[in-house]
Amino acid sequence: MPGAEKHLRVTFLVAPAYLWLALTVFLPLAVMLFFSFLTAVPVGGREATLTLQHYVSFFTKKIYWYNALRSLELAAYVTLACVVLGYPVAVILTRMITGRAREAIFLMIILPFWTNALVRTFSWTMVLRGPFDIIFTYPAIVIGLVHAYLPYAVLTIYVSLQAIDERLIEAARALGASKRQAFMRVMLPLSLPGVLAGVFLIFIPVTGSFMEPRILGGKDAIMLGPIIESQFTATFNWPLGAALSFMMLAIILLMLALGYPLLQRHMER
């Protein structure tokens, strides 16, 4: 049967990629998941037994749940700022600029991507002094992270705006919709998949960020990300660090699960 043969061929072709993914993504994750249920890292003669204490700590110790909330709050600010700043840029790129100029602007948007994150963050420690002098404050963390993640918002929104049939907007205008109405009822809903893709791409990594808060945030630096980091670098408590990471992952998955039906209704319209 040619269908089955084709199926086999596809399986054969994608197998290496899946195997690679399984090895590089799921294996380390599985090891960390296992660690998160241990009392200690089983090296150097340490005795490890199975436990749930690290997951219990997340709820019983204020430093963990409270700083998880701080991380989510930070991610919300950063994501909102990226969408608010990125959307107009994407609109201008799709509708007003063409050819060489567009390529040049794209390059400028992607440039932060190509810069080493540490270098980028340290350069902000210089810029944020000057006349503003907001270095080592909460806004400094937001600015540093928005700079890092803005390209995700611009690029994903740009892609979905590109896909919109220009004639739909013209039709809305011809049928008497104001510019605002045409935007709210035609363009924005059609570009929503791009906005959402950007939101996911930004929100999730920002909840785990630790380097930008530490370098830019001064006294406001504490979040769940830096706390997880110190379990690996300062206290050798990998199990607790792993458990805190998985709790954060669980919170994000829960938020997705709750938000998904709502999204689906929006998308199908």
Add this chain to the structure above:
Amino acid sequence: MKMTINRRSALAMLGSAPLLGAMPRLARAAGEIKVLNWQGYGTDEKWATEAFEKATGIKVVHDYFNSEQEMLTKLRTSPGAYDVVLINNIYVMDAAKEGLIQPLDTAKLSNFGDLAPALRDSDRFVQDGKHYASAWVWGLTSFAYNFEKITDKIDTIEALWNPAYAGKVGMRDDAMEAIQFGALATGQDINNPADMAKIKDKLMALKPQLKTFWSSEDEWNKLFAAGDYLVAVYWSGSASRSRKAMKLPVQFVVPKEGAIGWFDGLAVAANAPNPDGALAFINYMIDPSFYIPWDTNVGAPASANLKAMAGLPEDALNRAVLGDAEVVKRVQWMAPVTDQQRQAQQELWDEVKTSFAQ
């Protein structure tokens, strides 16, 4: 030399690869040692490794760590990769118990007799009459201030809490160090403080004082030079480097409440490929001919070698301050901590930092 590679020579190269793999190993055993240390901490001074190579024919190669935990991890996961390793005294016995380092043949260290006995024969280094590390350098963790902007002489740890310096105080984001400071400021034993609640309150009172945390000597220098810090927690060896090499107006203080003392040793890794080369290098590291130029030209912690300390210029910080018996009396020496203590300290410090952000 320009080399062109065609298919035949490439094949020939492939064929000889096993041989090539074996050769550097042999060469290494004869004339190379690998040192594991913090970056920029003495052993990798270029003039010193060159002088050592010239004298012994042994080439010194380095690998670095950024935390003591990383150093232990590297020894655990790469046995046989390192010859010499720098270990803070509080980790030496743990490393010995885990079989990560080997006892030293001290007869091969001609400078061993000149080391200060209190450090050399400390039970942090010696077990069953065997030395697992050679005392190398020691120093203090205390604080320093900008003597151009603060003209009054500071002699108390309360300077960190002085409202005159609000928003201009720096400290390291390190749970153990922060708690030791809290213990000094509340008059307690840094290794076994009786009243942790008092320490927590004292540290929380730093909120209006702090500008930001520092994590490396380089960062400290930048923040100090930019005027962010007027008073900041610092290490004695780094303070003399900042003053000498960076020309910063840094005055290191050993306050009347005391300071935190630490000492570092040099050890030979278990399964070291070149143990004799390792011992020769350690002997050079504790020699005055290495230490005096290191402290004078670059800036260093205090040497464990009494002859080296006596050879320093009289105005050197290490001789003038750390060489003063009255100062040394005020020092509280850091003791080893268990994983559980470390975790409790980290949690307390995270609570303090959370209160800073609220």
